[in-house]
Amino acid sequence: MSLRIVVAVKYVPDATGDRHFAEDLTTDRDAVDGLLSELDEYAVEQALQIAEEADDAEITVLTVGPEDAKDALRKALSMGADQAVHVEDDALHGTDALGTSLVLAKAIEHTGYDLVVCGMASTDGTMGVLPAMLAERLGVPQVTLLSEVKVEDGKVTGRRDGDAASEQLEAQLPAVVSVTDQSGEARYPSFKGIMAAKKKKVESLDLSDLGIEEDEVGLAGAWTKVDSAAERPARTAGTIVTDEGEGGKQLAAFLAEQKFI
Amino acid sequence: MPYDGPQPVERQLPTEEARDLLGLTRELAAREIRPRAAEEEDAGCFPRDTFATIGAAGLLGLPYPDEYGGGEQPYEVYLQVLEELAMARLTVGLGTSVHTLACHAVAEFGTKEQRAEHLPAMLGGSLLGAYCLSEPASGSDAASLRTRAVRDGGDWVINGTKAWITHGGMADFYTVLARTGVEGPRGITAFLVPGDAEGLSAAAPERKMGLKGSPTAQVHFDGVRVSDARRIGEEGQGFTIALSALDSGRLGIAACAIGVAQAALDEALAFTAERQQFGRPLADFQGLRFMLADMATGIEAGRALYLAAARLRDSGQPFSKQAAMAKLHCTDTAMRVTTDAVQLLGGYGYTADFPTERYMREAKVLQIVEGTNQIQRMVIARHLAGPETH
Ligand SMILES: Cc1cc2nc3c(=O)[nH]c(=O)nc-3n(C[C@H](O)[C@H](O)[C@H](O)COP(=O)(O)OP(=O)(O)OC[C@H]3O[C@@H](n4cnc5c(N)ncnc54)[C@H](O)[C@@H]3O)c2cc1C
Ligand SMILES: Cc1cc2nc3c(=O)[nH]c(=O)nc-3n(C[C@H](O)[C@H](O)[C@H](O)COP(=O)(O)OP(=O)(O)OC[C@H]3O[C@@H](n4cnc5c(N)ncnc54)[C@H](O)[C@@H]3O)c2cc1C
Numbered sequence: 001m002s003l004r005i006v007v008a009v010k011y012v013p014d015a016t017g018d019r020h021f022a023e024d025l026t027t028d029r030d031a032v033d034g035l036l037s038e039l040d041e042y043a044v045e046q047a048l049q050i051a052e053e054a055d056d057a058e059i060t061v062l063t064v065g066p067e068d069a070k071d072a073l074r075k076a077l078s079m080g081a082d083q084a085v086h087v088e089d090d091a092l093h094g095t096d097a098l099g100t101s102l103v104l105a106k107a108i109e110h111t112g113y114d115l116v117v118c119g120m121a122s123t124d125g126t127m128g129v130l131p132a133m134l135a136e137r138l139g140v141p142q143v144t145l146l147s148e149v150k151v152e153d154g155k156v157t158g159r160r161d162g163d164a165a166s167e168q169l170e171a172q173l174p175a176v177v178s179v180t181d182q183s184g185e186a187r188y189p190s191f192k193g194i195m196a197a198k199k200k201k202v203e204s205l206d207l208s209d210l211g212i213e214e215d216e217v218g219l220a221g222a223w224t225k226v227d228s229a230a231e232r233p234a235r236t237a238g239t240i241v242t243d244e245g246e247g248g249k250q251l252a253a254f255l256a257e258q259k260f261i
Numbered sequence: 262m263p264y265d266g267p268q269p270v271e272r273q274l275p276t277e278e279a280r281d282l283l284g285l286t287r288e289l290a291a292r293e294i295r296p297r298a299a300e301e302e303d304a305g306c307f308p309r310d311t312f313a314t315i316g317a318a319g320l321l322g323l324p325y326p327d328e329y330g331g332g333e334q335p336y337e338v339y340l341q342v343l344e345e346l347a348m349a350r351l352t353v354g355l356g357t358s359v360h361t362l363a364c365h366a367v368a369e370f371g372t373k374e375q376r377a378e379h380l381p382a383m384l385g386g387s388l389l390g391a392y393c394l395s396e397p398a399s400g401s402d403a404a405s406l407r408t409r410a411v412r413d414g415g416d417w418v419i420n421g422t423k424a425w426i427t428h429g430g431m432a433d434f435y436t437v438l439a440r441t442g443v444e445g446p447r448g449i450t451a452f453l454v455p456g457d458a459e460g461l462s463a464a465a466p467e468r469k470m471g472l473k474g475s476p477t478a479q480v481h482f483d484g485v486r487v488s489d490a491r492r493i494g495e496e497g498q499g500f501t502i503a504l505s506a507l508d509s510g511r512l513g514i515a516a517c518a519i520g521v522a523q524a525a526l527d528e529a530l531a532f533t534a535e536r537q538q539f540g541r542p543l544a545d546f547q548g549l550r551f552m553l554a555d556m557a558t559g560i561e562a563g564r565a566l567y568l569a570a571a572r573l574r575d576s577g578q579p580f581s582k583q584a585a586m587a588k589l590h591c592t593d594t595a596m597r598v599t600t601d602a603v604q605l606l607g608g609y610g611y612t613a614d615f616p617t618e619r620y621m622r623e624a625k626v627l628q629i630v631e632g633t634n635q636i637q638r639m640v641i642a643r644h645l646a647g648p649e650t651h
Contacts, residue, residue, distance in 0.1 A: 187317070188288070188317070189285065189318070190317060190319045191323075191332055192319050194285060195281075
């Protein structure tokens, strides 16, 4: 039987763009271009490598996000994933992590899976909680933050590198894993891959397809509420030390003032 | 609208797949190629791994048929990819052009069997090719080449020295023009020689003014034996094959030249917007604004000219005259634009802390390779006025 891998990928605002909040304190997604979260490229890469090792595997990339999130799916498909699922519904606006995990879990069950691969965190929300939430909702083991991952004999194994120790972990499939940015550089799509991706299937689902009520998600269903948001003050110009014989001393004085030394 | 940093070149592309291809090229250029260019060019370091990366992405077989693993792209699109690559680093743009040139003989003049046997690997992205026409004593007068191939049963034995070979010593295959018969253009035959052939060796790379990351070396053929199955085209057809490859190769050089010029203009625009003198940004002074305008106009005209020649080629019409014009005009433009870019940056432009002096050194070689610009004028004039009478 074919190994069914679902990769959860998030479409995020481009971090190099000028990001702002909308009036309801959600991220203003219209103002900047989006892209496949770079940390999720690692998840796609690991899924592709697992699939290449397996005799028979099928990779579905899944995203919950607005219409433009299709770009993230296309990117993953052009890297080599087989098909995609896009959950999109106006009622999702403002959904928090718990709500997102509900939608993802339902969509994963709808697709069918042996292994779910996530990134270590999104590059915008950066909570890093979704993989754990997903595993709970799906009722399967979670093996998170792996820098190395393998699937063999119905088990997933991997290495988690901590500050003090490296752990070797293993779980029975089905399971949820997340992989770090140390797991290996993601490949570029090839020109042929981009062409082929255009012909691959992208299934569009809304909340009713997944049997989710509107009030379970969105701003209304969120357990967390953003009360206020203030933009970080603009960066000020740095101090330039010109060396006229006293450069070293001035540098040291500056660092001492900033409490670095 | 105030100046807001370098913008992507506005391109007219025929298909959605072409737009995607240019998007992929820009991503590779921004992430893999441009960041390493200055340091590696300074150190004379050949980025073989970069060619592996762009090869895996499908950029080393773009203008050849899908049937053999190529990208099946018209020259109109392929050349704009080259321009973007050269804009990031000439070593990569020109190297891609030379590799593509080295595939030309088999793709256009090979038998069905030869194409099926060799092209998938040559276009597949993991191999890199070289093109061996020039010799120490035979440059512009290429038909005077002396490297000799002699029949020995079912084999050919090649002896001689090729000069100025881009990727010499690094390439996985060499398209070689050798003399098999009479003096002059009619006695030349083309061969496809594997890089690991016994008797093939390369001298130490030339120490060049620019384009230092791209190895240019003499290649020695010392009794190199290849089977007749590696002869491309008919005996004596080699010079025709070589010139046909050069018509297309010149378009590649033209596109690379526009890439270098565009990079220099972008640098000059960014600098003159930032740098203040007499209490104003440099880009406020009309004398400099006019220079920028002339640079941009030359680039745009060059791009239009190489694309016009490419479209002739793509539609199956003769394009040799226009290819020579494009090579001439685009490389002369690149020389002028990069020189002006150094001028606009003043003393900074003359230092290795900014890329403009490198662009200027790179532009120079483009006026020399694949037919010097004197030779281009000769070709154009022959199309206009017929052959010289003496
Ligand atoms: C305080 C707070 C404020 C918020 N504000 C906003 C807001 O302004 N606008 C708004 O739209 N949302 C907002 N959210 C929602 C939050 O961004 C989403 O719930 C998010 O999808 C989950 O958190 P994360 O991005 O940190 O994911 P993480 O837990 O960091 O993600 C880990 C992995 O889960 C997967 N994953 C995450 N999200 C998705 C997805 N959508 N589709 C597929 N896979 C996914 C990826 O594999 C990812 O690498 C807010 C949440 C909180 C708690
Ligand atoms: C970096 C680099 C990479 C190269 N890569 C390759 C490669 O991969 N493969 C390959 O085969 N070759 C390659 N070449 C060789 C290149 O094509 C030759 O250098 C070029 O054709 C000129 O030949 P030459 O250097 O022998 O100069 P010459 O032919 O000796 O010319 C010297 C000067 O005389 C002028 N001249 C010559 N004849 C005439 C005439 N009839 N009328 C007017 N002026 C004339 C020329 O324009 C030039 O200015 C490369 C060269 C360089 C510098």
